[in-house]
Amino acid sequence: xxxxxLLLLAWEGxxxxxxxxxxxxxxxxxxxxxxxxxxxxxxxELSVERTLAAGPGADVFELSAEGVCAAPSGxxxxxxxxxxxxxxxxxxxxxxxxxxxxxxxxxxxxxxLPTLRYRYYQNVCTHSYSFVWWDWxxxxxxxDWMALNGINLALAWSGQEAxxxxxxxxxxxxxxxxxxHFTGPAFLAWGRMGNLHGWGGPLPRTWHLKQLSLxxxxxxxxxxxxxxxxxxxFAGHVPKxxxxxxxxxxxxxxxxxxxxxxxxxxxFLLAPEDPLFPLIGGIFxxxxxxxxxxxxxxxxxxxxxxxxxxxxPAYLAAATEAVFKAMVAVDSDAxxxxxxxxxxxxxEFWGPAQVxxxxxxxxxGRLLVLDLFAESQPVYTRTASFRGQPFIxxxxxxxxxxxxxxxxxxxxxxxxxAARLFPNSTMVGTGITPEGIGQNEVVYALMAxxxxxxxxxxxxxxxxxxxxxxxxxxxxxxxxxxxxxLLRSVYNCSGEACRGHNHSPLVRRPSxxxxxxxWYNRSDVFExxxxLLKASPKLTTSxxxxxxxxxxTRQALQELVSLYYEEVxxxxxxxxxxxxxxxxxxxxxxxxxxxxxxxxxxxxxxxxSWLAQARAAAxxxxxxxxxxxxxxxxxxLWGPEGNILDYANKQLAGLVAHYYAPRWQLFIESxxxxxxxxxxxxxxxFDKDVxxxxxxxxxxxxxxxxQPQGDTVDLARKVFLRF
Numbered sequence: 001x002x003x004x005x006l007l008l009l010a011w012e013g014x015x016x017x018x019x020x021x022x023x024x025x026x027x028x029x030x031x032x033x034x035x036x037x038x039x040x041x042x043x044x045e046l047s048v049e050r051t052l053a054a055g056p057g058a059d060v061f062e063l064s065a066e067g068v069c070a071a072p073s074g075x076x077x078x079x080x081x082x083x084x085x086x087x088x089x090x091x092x093x094x095x096x097x098x099x100x101x102x103x104x105x106x107x108x109x110x111x112x113l114p115t116l117r118y119r120y121y122q123n124v125c126t127h128s129y130s131f132v133w134w135d136w137x138x139x140x141x142x143x144d145w146m147a148l149n150g151i152n153l154a155l156a157w158s159g160q161e162a163x164x165x166x167x168x169x170x171x172x173x174x175x176x177x178x179x180x181h182f183t184g185p186a187f188l189a190w191g192r193m194g195n196l197h198g199w200g201g202p203l204p205r206t207w208h209l210k211q212l213s214l215x216x217x218x219x220x221x222x223x224x225x226x227x228x229x230x231x232x233x234f235a236g237h238v239p240k241x242x243x244x245x246x247x248x249x250x251x252x253x254x255x256x257x258x259x260x261x262x263x264x265x266x267x268f269l270l271a272p273e274d275p276l277f278p279l280i281g282g283i284f285x286x287x288x289x290x291x292x293x294x295x296x297x298x299x300x301x302x303x304x305x306x307x308x309x310x311x312x313p314a315y316l317a318a319a320t321e322a323v324f325k326a327m328v329a330v331d332s333d334a335x336x337x338x339x340x341x342x343x344x345x346x347x348e349f350w351g352p353a354q355v356x357x358x359x360x361x362x363x364x365g366r367l368l369v370l371d372l373f374a375e376s377q378p379v380y381t382r383t384a385s386f387r388g389q390p391f392i393x394x395x396x397x398x399x400x401x402x403x404x405x406x407x408x409x410x411x412x413x414x415x416x417x418a419a420r421l422f423p424n425s426t427m428v429g430t431g432i433t434p435e436g437i438g439q440n441e442v443v444y445a446l447m448a449x450x451x452x453x454x455x456x457x458x459x460x461x462x463x464x465x466x467x468x469x470x471x472x473x474x475x476x477x478x479x480x481x482x483x484x485x486l487l488r489s490v491y492n493c494s495g496e497a498c499r500g501h502n503h504s505p506l507v508r509r510p511s512x513x514x515x516x517x518x519w520y521n522r523s524d525v526f527e528x529x530x531x532l533l534k535a536s537p538k539l540t541t542s543x544x545x546x547x548x549x550x551x552x553t554r555q556a557l558q559e560l561v562s563l564y565y566e567e568v569x570x571x572x573x574x575x576x577x578x579x580x581x582x583x584x585x586x587x588x589x590x591x592x593x594x595x596x597x598x599x600x601x602x603x604x605x606x607x608x609s610w611l612a613q614a615r616a617a618a619x620x621x622x623x624x625x626x627x628x629x630x631x632x633x634x635x636x637l638w639g640p641e642g643n644i645l646d647y648a649n650k651q652l653a654g655l656v657a658h659y660y661a662p663r664w665q666l667f668i669e670s671x672x673x674x675x676x677x678x679x680x681x682x683x684x685x686f687d688k689d690v691x692x693x694x695x696x697x698x699x700x701x702x703x704x705x706x707q708p709q710g711d712t713v714d715l716a717r718k719v720f721l722r723f
Contacts (some may be wrong), residue, residue, distance in 0.1 A: 024048040024074035027224035031078055031144050038212040045065050046077050073226035079150035118429025119451040120392050121146055122155040128189035129401040129436035129648060133613035137219050147225045154377045156229035159215035162208035167284050170693035177241035183656035186630035193304040194237035194267035200630045206619040219292055230337050231288060233298035233327050234281035236270050250274040252309045259643040272322035279327025296333040303342050307349055313357035320361035334511050341372045343379045359387040370394050375411045376498040380419060385426040393419040394431035395447045400648035401436020404502035405555045407443040413456040443466055478535035482528040489520035506561040507649035510667035511683055512569055516562040529556045533720055536713050546712045550602050553716040554651055557595045560723060561587060578673045584668035592661040594719050600653035601710040607654030608704030632698045654704040659697045661688050
């Protein structure tokens with residue numbers, strides 16, 4: 001009987017592997033049809049073959065002259081087929097030439113580095129800054145992008161509030177108490193990390209139902225392609241009302257976060273020794289797994305941007321151990337994915353003893369740390385590779401989903417190899433962790449490629465020229481020259497400037513103390529703009545070229561705003577009213593309207609599109625108003641009093657015309673009035689006055705176009721000639 005059981009188990013395992021292969025093969029073939037169409041997709045025979053796995057973290061990819069592409073996972077097939085077939089042999093991204101060029105014999109590409117086990121994607125904040133209003137078709141496109149870029153590990157955090165609601169109701173909380181706890185949709189990321197409660201809420205019942213359905217679709221597709229989704233776990237934060245239901249509970253109220261007061265901040269943290277800790281953590285994880293299944297990796301962040309109530313290593317170890325024990329009590333194979341941002345964000349608190357307490361409280365290999373901002377401020381170098389715990393070298397790049405050409409490509413290119421070669425390195429992968437997406441695609445293309453490389457790209461100038469050729473589907477010398485200029489300027493950030501955040505005066509509340517310094521020569525941006533316009537007759541049919549031309553035009557106008565602002569400030573300080581009015585008039589009444597008009601020619605840069613997505617997620621007009629107001633707040637004031645003002649700034653048509661431009665007009669008028677009256681400019685009074693304009697925009701119900709108007713190339717050329 002024992003032999004029979006062993007044979008049955010072996011047969012079941014083998015049959016399960018065959019099933020998985022067939023499922024992933026079907027999923028990657030369907031992806032090819034979605035992207036290329038049935039005809040071009042038929043030129044390839046995509047196949048998942050587990051036997052091609054060469055060991056832990058190693059992928060073998062085979063491509064034959066007949067178009068047979070095989071690898072051990074759906075992700076590996078999709079990514080390597082796209083990068084090798086489209087990039088290497090066809091010189092394009094996804095627009096394949098017909099007929100396909102011949103493949104020179106049989107190829108066999110083997111990735112053997114164990115450090116490449118994971119290619120991770122997402123930041124907890126991405127779900128709020130970029131994903132919040134997405135429906136399934138938009139999520140499907142994103143998962144396709146993930147597969148094509150080799151992502152095999154990613155957060156899947158949608159729908160968790162529905163599970164938490166079940167848990168809280170089972171524990172005895174009322175619906176009103178739960179409504180007071182959850183944030184609105186655009187601020188859920190910070191509710192999930194314990195930073196906020198209540199702000200922008202409550203969450204409607206229909207939100208939970210839609211997110212549950214969406215999460216099932218996301219998980220099904222991720223798993224079908226061979227990705228490992230990371231589910232959420234209990235980090236220790238509880239609603240205030242827990243104290244009513246359990247009067248003896250031991251909870252600590254933490255300090256405020258992000259310039260909010262305790263009305264919306266000051267999280268309630270359950271003591272690690274309290275018996276409710278494993279109870280709540282266990283109930284949540286059991287219910288989550290019952291609903292969604294599991295791949296055994298869970299994310300939780302207890303002290304994200306919040307100082308713990310004690311720096312005692314014993315307390316920090318106990319708090320960490322409590323989170324992990326609640327996981328393994330339900331799933332004995334649990335691995336904890338921790339964002340390492342807390343160590344970077346408050347280095348003065350997280351000394352060696354404190355860091356060691358957290359990292360040592362989880363068994364070796366069961367804590368997977370994201371070195372979240374490693375391209376700029378790596379933590380592995382000052383923690384001895386996270387004290388032996390495995391870590392993923394991550395590129396954060398963007399804060400708040402800002403527009404603005406930006407990148408540290410040299411640092412990104414060198415970083416993963418340096419981390420792999422670090423003494424006693426425990427690096428197990430690379431990661432892409434922006435707070436917001438939808439900008440600077442070249443940065444993400446490089447990072448995705450590095451996930452498959454042992455060494456840095458040897459020549460970034462050649463690489464970026466090749467990137468331009470693939471991006472536009474044709475070699476064009478002027479366009480490639482423009483990209484080389486961008487590489488040496490906006491994409492060559494180093495040092496303290498590399499925070500990935502747009503501090504341009506254009507998107508900041510005006511004052512006389514604004515910093516206009518940049519790390520590059522603005523002339524390179526203006527020359528790249530000229531070269532792209534010169535290239536436009538040959539590339540005007542390329543959607544990616546038109547997008548890039550608009551983005552560089554936007555950046556050039558942003559630079560001009562800084563230059564005219566400097567003239568405004570100098571004129572004010574020298575009490576030259578005529579000069580102030582001249583420069584201020586160009587900035588507020590010419591540059592910004594011209595920028596808004598150019599932005600309106602592309603659907604990626606429309607405020608109306610962003611707001612329409614929010615309203616489309618609603619099931620009633622009441623919900624639509626709530627969601628739209630969430631969107632407007634996030635882009636501007638962020639909190640009710642401008643608590644994190646302009647952090648998530650965007651340059652969108654409509655937002656420039658009706659939010660940024662009125663602020664600048666008021667600023668110029670206030671400065672002129674100050675000079676005319678021979679009275680000092682009062683920044684405090686201006687801040688009060690301009691807040692009324694900002695608040696009016698947030699509370700407005702004005703509708704904006706969700707369809708582009710005007711021709712990008714024509715508008716960009718006119719703006720170039722004008723300025």
